[in-house]
Amino acid sequence: MKPDYKLVAKAKYIHANADLASEIWHEVYKRYYPAKQLDTLVETLQSADAIEADIDNDVNYFLVVLGGKTIGYFAWKMENTALHLLHLYLKPEYRGKALGRDILATCERLARGEGRGRLYCEVHTKCLPVLQFFKTKGYRVLGPAEAEAAGIPMQLTTLEKML
Structure with a gap:
């Protein structure tokens, strides 16, 4: 079954995305940040207000829906020569069911269709399975990015x- 991608534009979807982001970020990053710092990161980067500000700055958020269930999200922004997967x-x-691969392929097709020659992203350095996922899909490491x-x-x- 292929997932559907629902554009996040209305307030109810922004709040649903923020709730989902909080749930997933707390699960993914709990081993890398103390609880208080993680709460601050989620509030700063993935709260409803932060997502709305991103959307106002041309970031496109999509909820990933499979069988009527919201199972994830992704966001990207077109830049001069690239699609930036945020x-x-x-x-x-x-995870591990080819859904990430399909989302990535969709973003690559979109970038090519918009005349962008590359797709890039930043991944938490300690998230080794995620780094490996991108490497197996043909992505090369450019180096560290302190943020x-x-x-x-x-x-x-x-x-x-490079696309």
């Missing part, structure tokens, strides 16, 4: 694929 998250029980949100340092690795 988020790609699935609930744990849906900070609300004074909290984030260790990221930039990956790219």
